[in-house]
Amino acid sequence: MIDQLHIPLKALQQKGWQYFKAKCRQHILVEKLLNIYGIALLASVSFVLAFLVAQSGVTFAILTAIVLVAVPIVVGLVIYPKFGIIVYLMLSFTIMFWLRYGITFPLGTLMDGMLALFILGLFIKQKQAIKPNWIRFKNPISTWILVWIIYNILEFGNPAADSRLAWVYTIRNMAFVAMMYFIFMYNINDKKYIKLIFKIWLGFMVFAALYAAKQEFIGFADFEERYNNSPGIPLLLFLAGHWRKYSVFSDPVTFAYNMAIASLLCVGLLTGPLKPIKKFILVIIIAILLVNMIFSGTRGAFPLVPAGLLLYCILKFSRQILMFGIVAALFIGFLIVMPTSNQNILRFQTAFRPNEDASYKARKINQARIKPYVWSHPMGGGLGSVGEWGKKFSPGSYLSNFPPDSGYVRTTVELGWIGLFIFCCMIFTIIKTGIDNYYKIKDPQLKSYCLGATLMVFTWNIANFPQEALVQYPSNVVFYLTIALINVTLRLDEAQQQKSLSYA
Secondary structure (H helix, E strand, O other), X not given: OHHHHHHHHHHHHHHHHHHHHHHHHHHHHXXXXXXXXXXXXXXXXXXXXXXXXXXXXXHHHXXXXXXXXXXXXXXXHHXXXXXXXXXXXXXXXXXXXXXXXXOOOOHHHHHHHHHHHHHHHHHHHHHHOOOOOOXXXXXXXXXXXXXXXXXXXXXXXXXXXXXXXXXXXXXXHHOHHHHHHHHHHXXXXXXXXXXXXXXXXXXXXXXXXXXXXXXXXXXXXHHHHHHHOOOOHHXXXXXXXXXXXXXXXXXXXXXXXXXXXXXXXXXXXXXXXXXXXXXXXHHHHHHHHHHHHHHHOOHHHOOHHHHHHHXXXXXXXXXXXXXXXXXXXXHHHHHHHOOOOOHHHHHHHHOOOHHHOHHHHHHHHHHHHXXXXXXXXXXXXXXXXXXXXXXXXXXXXXXXXXXOOOHHHHHHHHHHHHHHHHHHHHXXXXXXXXXXXXXXXXXXXXXXXXXXXXXXXXXXXXXXXXXXXXXXXXXXXXXXXXXXXXHHHHHHHHHHHHHHHHHX
16 A cells, blocks of 8 residues: 555655746746745845845955856856957956056966866867767867877976976966867857957057057056066166067067067958958058057067068969069168168168177077087977076076077977977968968958968967067967967858858
């Protein structure tokens, strides 16, 4: 008899639980708590929070506010990665400004946490998908980037490394940021979103350029003056009686490189199907970026635009492009040889006469001195073994006082000739793929996006020779964004072509 009563009782319990779930769904999801239950819940929560604030003070109130803001943001980063990508890009553009301003919050750690949430969201989406879509990562660029990341991780066990702690601090900019390539590849899936990214990107670059003009003609802000007068900074920024401008970036080099790269993005976009007014706006943006770039006093940035335009002329070769190239070459040649007393123009001229520059000669001597070490250490001296990180974590070591002065030299010394080989193969594959995709893409708008991305990656590669171009925010993030766009544009174009064939 007990067994006979047990089944109906269990069924009744299940029915009651289903009824409860249905009611909760109705009140919370359908009615969105716009009912008596919602009023009661909010009143109870408000009473509890008020009581706790009264008992614990302002600290609890601040922590509560942080939680109320942080939780939706975390959920948004995981569930809505497109929103997160925009936030991540904007933070990468401004992080150095806020740090210079005096914000003590660990913004770098925050960006690492955001990257971890992006990766978590990627795996959650793939897990929830009926058929996981890993196929979009199956291409030569993804393979080499993955090899690059793995090799940097393996550097932790480099027997020649003097400090493992230096690896912990430098792996973020060398390899972890590279994972953003996969986030961009997976989540950028329509032209409207690419256009939104470009608008935010160029809008911020224009703001940065105008802010540099403010520093040049009006002066530095108080917190920037304090930074300029901090130990060692005047030696880097005050040259020939003139302060080099860095805008909202970490240093003048990063500022100048981002101005040059963004101007080449505009050059690529000019080849797309745009209205005349939009093309005129892009030309104005190019002028604003390049004129204010001069205030940085960074000689290594001046050859970047001519180098990018050279590749542009090769890819877009025609009679009109040939005439444009000749006119541009004559104009640049005139600027190089014209007599002037302006310090900014003088630095521009010396950029095209490296053999007359004392710093360039000193770099050549340093590079020749380090060659025997490189050949005898195939994995290099370990991440963070040279420059400022070397002085901090391994003072007194052979490499600690070696000034890399170049992204390629740093890669060679820290990661060895094996790391240099992997990096060069990765860059070659990216540029080759960009050129191939440019000729494959049919859609004129996507074609212009691919051209802009290819010009930027090519120019980043050149910029990495005289300076360390790919380690500071936002350069490292933008670099992997442009790489992702090379593949994304082709994928979107192929999808469009397949869609048009299905309708035919």
